Amino acid sequence: MSMKIAVNMSAARALVRILEAEDVRVVFGIPGGPVLPLFDELLTHSRIRSVLVKHEQAAAYAAFAYARVSGKLGVCISTLGPGATNLLSGLPVALVTSTPVLALTGQVQTTAFGRGAHQESTGWFRTPNQEAMFAATCKHTATCTDATRLCSFVRHSIRIATSGRPGPTHLIFPANLLHQKIDYSPLAPEQYRTSENRLCDDLAIQEIAAQVANAKYPLLLAGERSWLPDAGVEIQALSEKHHIPVITDLACKSVTDENSPMFLGCIGVLGHRAGEKYLKEKCDLLLSVGQTFNELSTLSWDPAFTERKSLVQLDSDPEEIGKVYPVTAAAVGHLPTLLQRLHQSLDRLLSSRNQNPGDSRSEVARLQSQYPLFDSEEMLSDRLPLLPQRVVHDLQRAIPDDAIILSDSSKWARWLGRFFRARRRMIISAHDYEPMGWAVAGVIGAKIACPERPVFCISGDGAFLMSAMELATAANYELDVKWLVMNDSRLGIIYDLQQGLYGGNISATTYKNPDFIQFARSFGICGTLVDKPGQLTSDLRRSLAAKKAEVFDIRFDADEIPPVRPRSLLITREMGLPNPVPGPASTRALLKLLKER
Ligand SMILES: Cc1ncc(C[n+]2csc(CCOP(=O)(O)OP(=O)(O)O)c2C)c(N)n1
Numbered sequence: 001m002s003m004k005i006a007v008n009m010s011a012a013r014a015l016v017r018i019l020e021a022e023d024v025r026v027v028f029g030i031p032g033g034p035v036l037p038l039f040d041e042l043l044t045h046s047r048i049r050s051v052l053v054k055h056e057q058a059a060a061y062a063a064f065a066y067a068r069v070s071g072k073l074g075v076c077i078s079t080l081g082p083g084a085t086n087l088l089s090g091l092p093v094a095l096v097t098s099t100p101v102l103a104l105t106g107q108v109q110t111t112a113f114g115r116g117a118h119q120e121s122t123g124w125f126r127t128p129n130q131e132a133m134f135a136a137t138c139k140h141t142a143t144c145t146d147a148t149r150l151c152s153f154v155r156h157s158i159r160i161a162t163s164g165r166p167g168p169t170h171l172i173f174p175a176n177l178l179h180q181k182i183d184y185s186p187l188a189p190e191q192y193r194t195s196e197n198r199l200c201d202d203l204a205i206q207e208i209a210a211q212v213a214n215a216k217y218p219l220l221l222a223g224e225r226s227w228l229p230d231a232g233v234e235i236q237a238l239s240e241k242h243h244i245p246v247i248t249d250l251a252c253k254s255v256t257d258e259n260s261p262m263f264l265g266c267i268g269v270l271g272h273r274a275g276e277k278y279l280k281e282k283c284d285l286l287l288s289v290g291q292t293f294n295e296l297s298t299l300s301w302d303p304a305f306t307e308r309k310s311l312v313q314l315d316s317d318p319e320e321i322g323k324v325y326p327v328t329a330a331a332v333g334h335l336p337t338l339l340q341r342l343h344q345s346l347d348r349l350l351s352s353r354n355q356n357p358g359d360s361r362s363e364v365a366r367l368q369s370q371y372p373l374f375d376s377e378e379m380l381s382d383r384l385p386l387l388p389q390r391v392v393h394d395l396q397r398a399i400p401d402d403a404i405i406l407s408d409s410s411k412w413a414r415w416l417g418r419f420f421r422a423r424r425r426m427i428i429s430a431h432d433y434e435p436m437g438w439a440v441a442g443v444i445g446a447k448i449a450c451p452e453r454p455v456f457c458i459s460g461d462g463a464f465l466m467s468a469m470e471l472a473t474a475a476n477y478e479l480d481v482k483w484l485v486m487n488d489s490r491l492g493i494i495y496d497l498q499q500g501l502y503g504g505n506i507s508a509t510t511y512k513n514p515d516f517i518q519f520a521r522s523f524g525i526c527g528t529l530v531d532k533p534g535q536l537t538s539d540l541r542r543s544l545a546a547k548k549a550e551v552f553d554i555r556f557d558a559d560e561i562p563p564v565r566p567r568s569l570l571i572t573r574e575m576g577l578p579n580p581v582p583g584p585a586s587t588r589a590l591l592k593l594l595k596e597r
């Protein structure tokens with residue numbers, strides 16, 4: 001192999017060259033002293049854009065959303081100390097959802113460590129310990145104190161962020177580092193990390209294929225780690241070809257096209273009844289793909305996931321195998337490849353045995369018609385105030401097939417999960433961590449990742465106000481993003497818990513909102529009030545044609561509670577809460593629950 005000759009350049013320039021080789025196109029952040037050499041380099045860079053946000057947490061959320069929709073590395077940057085701690089608060093969601101994000105921060109110059117330089121955060125002599133704080137959340141964190149080692153530190157951080165089970169990594173650059181001159185030798189990413197690990201345990205897959213072929217009612221269960229650009233395609237192809245129904249959880253809603261004839265809905269707290277019934281009453285083999293089996297998805301670890309059935313686990317992370325439920329068989333590797341090989345093996349086995357899979361198809365069709373997935377009479381109601389189900393219906397009619405919807409932490413993640421039929425990879429929910437405000441800021445990254453696709457944020461008013469200053473970022477870069485703000489002047493989910501479990505004692509969950517329309521307009525962004533049936537459909541269509549950012553202030557009946565599965569009550573039991581204090585709200589909630597059974 002020919003060695004390329006090293007070129008002498010600043011460490012900041014070398015860092016940018018590595019990002020360039022990684023095909024990084026955007027970094028989100030806010031500058032500060034120690035990282036100024038980096039921003040100086042980016043100023044004239046033709047391919048890497050730096051996007052200035054209003055709060056470092058938003059930089060992390062934008063990088064996260066960018067990575068989530070594009071499948072590529074997200075990059076965010078801040079200064080040291082207060083900038084870094086702001087940035088840190090946006091990174092746990094990347095860890096929990098296995099999303100590759102590289103965070104770069106500054107530090108005081110190495111000669112000042114422990115001497116109380118401005119904003120010092122080395123952990124020395126009673127200063128905050130920036131490295132330790134990030135280390136507690138990131139897959140890897142390090143301080144680069146020697147400029148000649150910078151390239152290997154950066155490549156190592158990228159390798160760890162993108163390999164195995166991806167996640168956030170973090171590098172700190174002291175103020176005397178980035179402008180130092182170093183020798184830079186270019187390397188292609190394939191020279192220091194696997195570009196795509198196509199690892200597949202073929203023997204295990206053959207054994208699993210035999211088990212699936214022998215099962216009468218196999219069921220595919222997708223989870224968070226199947227949110228890879230190709231895994232959903234493979235799941236759907238396998239499911240449709242061999243008539244294996246698919247269920248997901250809310251964290252990976254829309255991993256496959258929800259119009260697929262074999263789709264049986266989401267499971268979990270809000271769950272679709274059809275999928276749950278198939279799982280509990282029919283399924284004799286559960287084929288889990290990248291599923292974490294967490295509290296909300298399993299309804300407090302329901303034994304039904306293994307009772308009277310085999311559990312076969314496919315995962316990219318060996319540490320997930322058998323973590324919650326004992327397995328009958330398992331295979332570890334690159335999920336799209338495992339699924340592809342399983343599909344091929346089943347093709348061979350089933351054609352040679354000439355099996356008739358008609359059984360599962362008719363059972364799926366029966367459940368879909370008996371318990372419609374995305375349907376309720378309320379969806380067509382003209383009642384005022386608007387029913388949330390009607391809002392979802394009006395939204396569904398206006399959303400183009402190529403749209404991306406980021407769904408924040410709110411009651412609306414549940415309304416969408418239950419009543420919105422999504423195309424493949426349309427909904428991004430971050431449901432396994434759900435920090436309020438992530439989607440409100442995340443849309444900046446999603447729109448930059450996919451400028452041609454319409455991008456929406458659906459959030460509650462509480463979450464909106466946590467990140468609403470990013471309207472300024474959208475205005476600044478002329479990003480066409482639509483924020484749908486579900487305005488109930490409440491921290492709705494928590495308010496509902498107080499209604500249902502605390503005898504209607506409402507503590508610290510109601511407030512007065514600003515005028516969201518005037519607020520949007522103050523940024524030069526359109527603001528529209530929506531409070532009539534059908535209006536959201538026409539207003540969204542108008543806004544999509546205008547291709548300009550807009551805030552929709554949506555009014556609805558806040559007392560309508562999203563339907564939950566009866567077993568959800570167990571979660572409150574596990575928390576040791578007392579039985580619900582009877583009151584009008586808890587009675588209403590209970591009636592709803594019974595109607596849903
Ligand atoms: C950063 C953060 N703080 C607190 C919570 C706990 N929490 C979850 S949902 C919620 C209320 C959300 O209110 P809003 O955004 O108005 O949505 P709504 O439920 O009213 O639709 C709260 C406080 C959280 N998930 N994240």
Ligand SMILES: [Mg+2]
Binds near residue numbers: 486489491
């Ligand atoms: Mg609210």
